[in-house]
Amino acid sequence: MRNLILLLSVFFSIATIAQDTGSIVGKITDKEYNNEPLAFANVLLKGTSKGVSSDFDGLYSFEDLGPGTWTVVFSFVGYVQQEIEVEVAVGKVTEVNVALGAGSVSLDEVVVAVSSSKDSEIALLLEQKKALAIQEAISAEALKLKGIDNAAAAVAQISGISKQQGSSNVYVRGLGDRYQNTTMNGLSLPSNDVNKKNMDLDIFGSSIIENVAVSKAFSSTFYGDFAAGNVNIDSKDYTGDGYLEVSLGSGINSNAAGKDFVRNEGPSDFGFYNRYNNNPFAIVLAHGVDPQEAWNPINISGAIEGGYSFSFGKESRLSFFGATSFKNGFELLEGPARDFTNVLKTDFPNVREYAYNTTTTALANIGYRINPKHKIKYSSLFINNSADAVGYYGINGQGTNRDAILNTDEGFYVMNAQFNQDMIFVNQLTGIHTFEDKITLGWGIGYNNVFSDEPDRKRITLENYQFALDGDNTTNPVFYTNIPFDNQRFFQSINDDELNSYINSGFKLSEKVKLNFGYNGRTKERRFQSIRYGYEILDRDNTSVTDVNNFNSIFDVSNINIPKGSGLYDLIVLNPISNEIGNKNRPGLPENTYTGNLDIHGVYASAEFSLGEKWTLVPGFRIESFSQSVAYDVINIRPDDPGFRSVYENIYLPSLNVRYALNDDSNLRMAFSKTASFPEFKEVAPFVYESVTQRIGGNPDLLGGLNGTGATYSDIYNYDLKYEWFLEQG
Structure with missing residues (x-):
């Protein structure tokens, strides 16, 4: 199966989806009515047959536009028509916000900004409306407007996510660190605390964030160890003139x-x-x-x-x-x-x-x-x-x-x-x-x-x-x-x-059908050791x-007891360098050691089907190989323990995401998926950590039991139903 997955990953990685295009998005407001969102305004690309109407929030978008200069025409019955030349760059979103009214529009009423799609608040809102999975994001633009200074505070602004007061703990749908995953630029992040699974999000200041996205429903692109959701942080890209800022x-x-x-x-x-x-x-x-x-x-x-x-x-x-x-x-x-x-x-x-x-x-x-x-x-x-x-x-x-x-x-x-x-x-x-x-x-x-x-x-x-x-x-x-x-x-x-x-790769067969293929994997090794020196009074x-x-x-x-009988205490170590020199008042060797290895490799495929104007279905399937082992030499194991555990599993994870567009401002989303929960190193290593009032240790039997034939992971079945209503922005 290892070879099969490797071959599949090579095959699936031949091609992907993305186009040599950019986008234009924006918001149209009515300057005659305190700049309220202007719905049903006409937006045309001059010289083409492409045109859209703004929605109830005044939002509009053009996607898959070739690079170059486009002339965008804005009009509304009874208001002055406006034409704006816009430069479109590959992979970028040009945001054009216009205030229309009965009189002419001054330059300061037209705002043009070029950014990645993930940095623009309007682009992210449009993306969320059209997204095929249950995902929410907050952009760098929104972080500045709301005075948010780190990623933990950012995700706390998203519905269904809470942050524990006075700590960095974030809960997605009521589930904490054990059931979340954190990535940066789509790649796994380690934890800044080995007793936790994920990195504290408050470490990421708003100045280094392009956007923070939370995916609450599983799709085949994620690792199979998925329950509450995945938090992805895109680090900041910079393409402007030189600048330097200092703050104290x-x-x-x-x-x-x-x-x-x-x-x-x-x-x-x-x-x-x-x-x-x-x-x-x-x-x-x-x-x-x-x-x-x-x-x-x-x-x-x-x-x-x-x-x-x-x-x-x-x-x-x-x-x-x-x-x-x-x-x-x-x-x-x-x-x-x-x-x-x-x-x-x-x-x-x-x-x-x-x-x-x-x-x-x-x-x-x-x-x-x-x-x-x-x-x-x-x-x-x-x-x-x-x-x-x-x-x-x-x-x-x-x-x-x-x-x-x-x-x-x-x-x-x-x-x-x-x-x-x-x-x-x-x-x-x-x-x-x-x-x-x-x-x-x-x-x-x-x-x-x-x-x-x-x-x-x-x-x-x-x-x-x-x-x-x-x-x-x-x-x-x-x-x-x-x-x-x-x-x-x-x-x-x-x-x-x-x-x-x-x-990650994909292919756009038509406007109604898109295919996506890919591979992701991770290999991790942990080395642990500890030693104590006790004061024997x-x-x-x-x-x-x-x-x-x-x-x-x-x-x-x-006051050490050297020579014997002359001091107040002896220094005791459990694991002496040699029995000849003994364990008193001599350096020792680590009394607890373990080495853990983790290998996860997965290939996946998904398809996007647009059925009419309302329905979009995204079935997906992921095949993942999971291998974990831990070898240990600790002071508290039972006599029959072999000092080693190793498991290997192949798991098969289907998923289905469905979006039904009720109207321009509301969606009904449904999702089903099968995922898994794997043990962490700290949960399987039998080392016992002693705090003042707690003793915390792992259980190696979580990796298949003593003989390796038991359960190694838990199956999780996820059912999600979400109604989205995009209210007007004030």
């Missing part, structure tokens, strides 16, 4: 202002960590556990963007666009935290966490139009996301632990200081090539690289913390030492590499904590 901003979080803010020792103010080349054992010896005081918690932001383009001869054009930005944020979070499974294990009624977050982004686009029939675009995106958090659990002495060593469960306290950094590199090369009036080839290839690290998390656990608050120097907290790793340093590293591509009863803000006085390297 600042702000204050009222919850954080005036507080004695603390941060981790080690990370820079810009969210980078510079000790990755150092051995974790050396870091533990050289650096303490206490957080450090932070400078005034003032949020700052800054951005630089610019573009330039120039022509070669009459047909070629080279364009450049670049944008970089930085922003940070201080937060003070307070509230309860609990570990509750079958019973309440730990309870912290009062938690205080100091959080410092940064985001650095850089985007570069280079576009080269060889001639009107051939265009290539290169896009490069860099993102650095960091989260620096210092949390104090049980700060008022009321924290409880069901498994406490002491007779009382009270006074349980945890200090957790961790830094998480995600660096993402996205590189894409796409092209569109037109060979005949009805044949075009579109393709894209992308490479994504992700480094996700949690370097040197410090966690210190105490009992009898209430004694730190009583002002009595004779009573003090003690370390909680159920196991040596209750007081620990933790290091985790994840590296993802992904190669993805697509090739040798005599906890005689090692009381006199100052809860100065743990370094105890965990200083001078």
Whole structure:
């Protein structure tokens, strides 16, 4: 079947659809009635038989126009006729907005703008009316008009999509991250958080967006792992004169202002960590556990963007666009935290966490139009996301632990200081090539690289913390030492590499029948490792904590138990370099590792049938091969576990999209499709991540069970019914 799919992908990629044409769209308003939309105005292309009438929203469009100069004639009974010369470019939309009236029209009442079809709000609205799938989009023009500054806020403007207040979580039809897909320029994007499937959309500022489109119904061009929808971001193209913009901003979080803010020792103010080349054992010896005081918690932001383009001869054009930005944020979070499974294990009624977050982004686009029939675009995106958090659990002495060593469960306290950094590199090369009036080839290839690290998390656990608050120097907290790793340093590293591509083709048989063929695929590898060093307190009863803000006085390297019997603690590692040197006060090897591989390759075909003036049917079919494996060596697997899982499946995914045009301003849409839900790496890798109040781990049996013969994915049947009513724009 692998060979069959490969042959089919080669065969289907021979040709595609696209024409060596451009479009004219626009809106006609009535200047005699406060510029309300003017319906049923006549719009003609002079010297041809082509003509249309504006709809109830005053909108009109001409598609499939050859490049060159066209004269557009606007008329309405009783109003002055207008003629405007319009230049049409291949692959572009020329937007001409006109206000008609009884008197002559001045130049400032005619607005002509040339853009891609995805940058124009009117073009997107017309496209949505005519779209064959259930899809909604918001353009760069609308982002500016509505003051929207990022992609997350943009999609929240679309019906059926909501954004969780105070977070970057976006819900499509009530379903969250697990059931969505995110792409840029039609190619897969990695997540900026390995615990999530999709990239946070608020990373994409409006200055780098051409448009954001949300497809709520499946079509054969999408990967089979589809449930809630697909969010695609088209990065900005620039074809105008040179420009440069610089912006700066600042702000204050009222919850954080005036507080004695603390941060981790080690990370820079810009969210980078510079000790990755150092051995974790050396870091533990050289650096303490206490957080450090932070400078005034003032949020700052800054951005630089610019573009330039120039022509070669009459047909070629080279364009450049670049944008970089930085922003940070201080937060003070307070509230309860609990570990509750079958019973309440730990309870912290009062938690205080100091959080410092940064985001650095850089985007570069280079576009080269060889001639009107051939265009290539290169896009490069860099993102650095960091989260620096210092949390104090049980700060008022009321924290409880069901498994406490002491007779009382009270006074349980945890200090957790961790830094998480995600660096993402996205590189894409796409092209569109037109060979005949009805044949075009579109393709894209992308490479994504992700480094996700949690370097040197410090966690210190105490009992009898209430004694730190009583002002009595004779009573003090003690370390909680159920196991040596209750007081620990933790290091985790994840590296993802992904190669993805697509090739899309089609053929226009007639005005009523269009065919579409294509292939898309992705290959991804993940490498994971983690290691802990535990502080084994040798005599906890005689090692009381006199100052809860100065743990370094105890965990200083001078107090390590070398030679034996001379110190306060031993450093314990589970996986020693060799049994001969042992696992105390020596560097170790990673205690948890896994490698995951994912291969998805699909070919598809669809057809578009126009039945009369009202009905349009788009049946489609996708064949997809899915291969996933994970090999692991972790500390918590059962004895009979082979340490490896691998599955391979071929799935067959039909789809049908139907549009019935009730009138010019309303559509009835119906869609049916079969899709699938595949497990993520984090869901199948048996490594257990331990936060203060949670233990989260994967289950390798999701990949076919212990013997590989069980279920590997879930079938999803999607039924969609949508009524669209395009109201008049005010």
